[in-house]
Amino acid sequence: MKYTPFLNYIKNFVDLNEKEITFLRSYTNYKKYFKGQYIVKQGEVCNHTNFIISGCTENFYMDQKGQEHIVTFAIENWWSSDISSFITQKRSDFNVKCLEDTEVIQFTCQNQDEIFKNIPKMETLFRKLLEKALVSSQKRIVNNFSLSAKDQYIYFKNQYPNIEQRVPQYKVASYLGITKEFLSKIKAQLVKNKS
């Protein structure tokens, strides 16, 4: 069933009994988006936290000059939302867009609170997820400061080996904060040095 990958994922962190699982299912819902569809649009409030069952999303924003900057990618077993908009319930600064057909389990804001109230283990799970997310976000800042673009690209490839094949190269460049032209140059360099 649709929920299976999600329940398996949760099992990695906490054990839920039948009653809790039933509760969790009744307070979340399954949804399918198609390639190109927006889960969240810049300027609108982000109403859901999404757990990705299958597919791939990008989280990006458009700056004043009309340039897109990709903040994160997300694939199966990851979470995807604009957490800032979700927690404050204010307009989002980001877009979340599907790069493939994408199936998700959605938590609304109110339901998430209900879930936490009724299944404290779920709040523990979310706390731990947030800790991890914060660590990797800080790691990214650190890399940004201390690695050259080339080394950041290499780090990205090691860290997220599955993503590069699934998204166009210019989006990887955007994620790295460099131009597609420069990434192209870096790749040419890497190929040359290998042979």
Add this chain to the structure above:
Amino acid sequence: MKYTPFLNYIKNFVDLNEKEITFLRSYTNYKKYFKGQYIVKQGEVCNHTNFIISGCTENFYMDQKGQEHIVTFAIENWWSSDISSFITQKRSDFNVKCLEDTEVIQFTCQNQDEIFKNIPKMETLFRKLLEKALVSSQKRIVNNFSLSAKDQYIYFKNQYPNIEQRVPQYKVASYLGITKEFLSKIKAQLVKNKS
């Protein structure tokens, strides 16, 4: 008493009864560090989360070339630790050092878990703090990508108006990921354009 600022801070988020406060106090402890002292050292395990009652700390790391990069500053009513080392209990990649005499309330790893078990409201508080921290970390990544060094400096001044006066300028430059010379240039420019 020493704990007052900490209890006041908590009151902004959740209400604790007398029993809970007593519990919280018995599972945390007060400590004073002096200017220049390290709270955490790169290579050692970070055993505490620290709530700052007074003072100022920097969280930085040394890269392969021996260069220091400041990741965050923290002052009164902020938290300071190497969260990555704290949650994994592995060697820290960062140093936390006092830029002023600094008083903190400390949570050890085990005690934090005990506190969460006995006062679920405290876990909610930490979840919310982590959400906020993640948002501001992501915001920093975004700024890094879309703002010039000058605009990042202006953003920093607005966001953290109290910090610039308390730390040397070259540390602000390090936080911004630019050289002290370039920050000096930026400041000269800003002064000129104002007049």
Add this chain to the structure above:
DNA sequence: TTAAAAAAATAAACTAGATTAACAAATCAA
């Protein structure tokens, strides 16, 4: 199966910010 659109590569000119070096001010320790 083909034409149109999207993605990637290449290269020359350019710029934000780094590096180096020398000097000036401010702070601190005795």
Add this chain to the structure above:
DNA sequence: TTGATTTGTTAATCTAGTTTATTTTTTTAA
């Protein structure tokens, strides 16, 4: 109250990464 250390400035030169422009390759849709 002075000299030593820490912090900040200025300026010339240099470089990693951008911009702009053109061409090639790949993907997509009908």
